[in-house]
């Protein structure tokens with residue numbers, strides 16, 4: 001059963017490039033070719049240091065990972081954290097970043113060899129160099145495989161095609177742009193906005209080789225771990241285009257949502273004050289739980305902001321998915337949480353990265369969006385080195401032009417502005433992003449945090465009172481820039497407009513930014529409350545009734561909602577199970593002959609034997625296990641995450657065990 005959102009009238013005219021265009025687009029996610037030699041080289045995120053745990057034993061060569069302007073600086077070895085002082089590092093890391101759990105990256109090996117054993121997501125710490133080597137081998141062998149090697153599920157792709165009938169696009173890919181900073185001079189800063197497809201009842205299938213496929217996206221391997229689920233390398237089996245498919249646990253999101261409702265009214269994960277009121281008594285549709293993030297991402301169209309292509313809910317499972325542009329090179333850098341310095345970027349690299357940050361944030365601010373969690377972990381890079389701002393989970397979007405007042409604290413403590421540390425009232429949001437940009441710039445310039453403490457109160461005091469140590473910084477222009485970014489008083493802090501003429505940023509005018517008009521011309525379309533509600537296709541009318549009937553049938557078959565599994569569970573346990581079976585049942589045994597406009601009805605009926613097969617495939621999940629999952633979210637209340645016990649534990653831990661926290 002596929003529900004397709006009608007494109008909004010505003011986005012209908014947006015002409016996405018044809019597939020051919022997409023394929024020739026150098027900035028598009030790389031397409032597999034049959035020959036490793038002649039084909040584009042896809043660089044496995046797992047090879048990138050940002051995908052490697054920041055745990056004490058991480059050692060990884062970075063050669064060859066960076067094709068562009070960063071290559072020189074990356075000759076230096078990865079920052080190593082000190083095994084001996086791990087406890088203090090962990091505390092420091094908790095304050096530094098909310099994603100070390102993500103860095104305790106999970107290496108899901110789906111190589112030809114592992115595929116032959118059926119799908120088995122081998123969760124191991126990529127910190128182990130041996131496993132990294134393996135994963136590299138796997139990746140390259142995988143890349144030489146034609147993407148059609150895994151047959152798509154018999155009738156499903158056709159259904160999927162049908163499901164796209166109202167979304168006239170193929171996944172569009174932004175324009176080509178030259179490597180490194182040249183994009184900042186690129187006249188085609190914006191491509192036509194992709195139309196974000198929304199599918200409420202996506203199908204999950206398991207291919208003969210045991211690879212899980214959600215709609216047309218084959219989930220090849222896990223490339224990251226977020227607060228609410230994993231991030232997969234997904235390949236569209238129809239086009240071969242690669243994506244980052246972010247998987248969310250609905251149970252965790254619901255739990256978080258309930259907590260937010262309790263604490264903050266209706267301001268949970270999402271657009272803050274723009275969030276539409278949702279009646280408490282009415283259970284939200286699953287995608288509603290991330291409606292804010294979806295609503296924001298739908299409106300954004302900038303080369304330095306990650307693109308969202310599709311959101312999918314799998315009704316019978318605990319999982320839902322967001323399909324993003326893949327950022328092959330992973331995070332900009334790791335924040336050093338130990339005594340040893342992190343990677344230090346050259347002056348020119350710092351400028352290049354910061355210019356892109358400025359352009360992306362200018363675009364956001366110009367359209368009344370405050371990111372709220374700028375830090376190196378949320379600055380990913382595409383294959384050509386272009387910076388992509390990601391993670392709008394705590395971002396806020398404002399209705400009234402000029403109103404950027406934010407209240408709740410969010411983001412990662414080490415990157416949090418002084419006014420957020422000391423104030424319980426409202427503060428202006430834009431300067432808080434500028435501060436976080438300053439901390440990020442400091443990190444890449446010096447390989448360390450400007451303010452670092454394992455104790456939260458002490459950290460806040462440092463942020464509020466201490467001046468950052470610029471060491472023997474030789475460039476007076478940079479001293480001025482960073483000092484103005486890390487100005488304690490938000491009203492005196494440098495603004496984006498001022499940064500445009502900053503001598504260091506522009507290298508005394510030799511490296512000017514593209515004009516503000518050009519950078520922001522592709523205006524975010526006005527966001528209405530309807531847009532926000534429509535960020536997720538609402539179920540109503542006939543469909544709601546049908547859904548109720550379906551749910552009733554499900555109840556008969558399945559003892560409790562908690563028996564729903566996540567696709568990850570299924571992936572781990574599906575080896576050896578019958579393949580090519582849709583796990584997401586059609587809506588009704590006998591679908592109505594005239595489906596509602598925006599609903600594509602399933603082609604076939606759901607026979608009892610099929611239901612029995614589905615039941616057989618449904619790995620029943622212990623309700624307590626689900627509760628445990630939820631608990632990992634409640635532990636996560638502080639807006640930062642992290643990670644890992646010792647190396648030994650890492651090897652055996654499940655993803656959940658890795659996540660000490662997370663969430664914003």
Ligand SMILES: Nc1ncnc2c1ncn2[C@@H]1O[C@H](COP(=O)(O)OP(=O)(O)OP(=O)(O)O)[C@@H](O)[C@H]1O
Pocket residue numbers: 045050051098099102103223224225226227228229230231244246306324325326327328330331377380390391393662663664
């Ligand atoms: N578009 C992408 N391309 C490549 N890797 C990505 C992409 N998006 C996320 N990742 C990686 O996946 C991991 C988890 O990302 P994710 O955004 O889920 O984590 P998070 O910062 O905890 O966010 P959230 O709190 O929203 O779950 C990170 O290592 C990140 O670098």
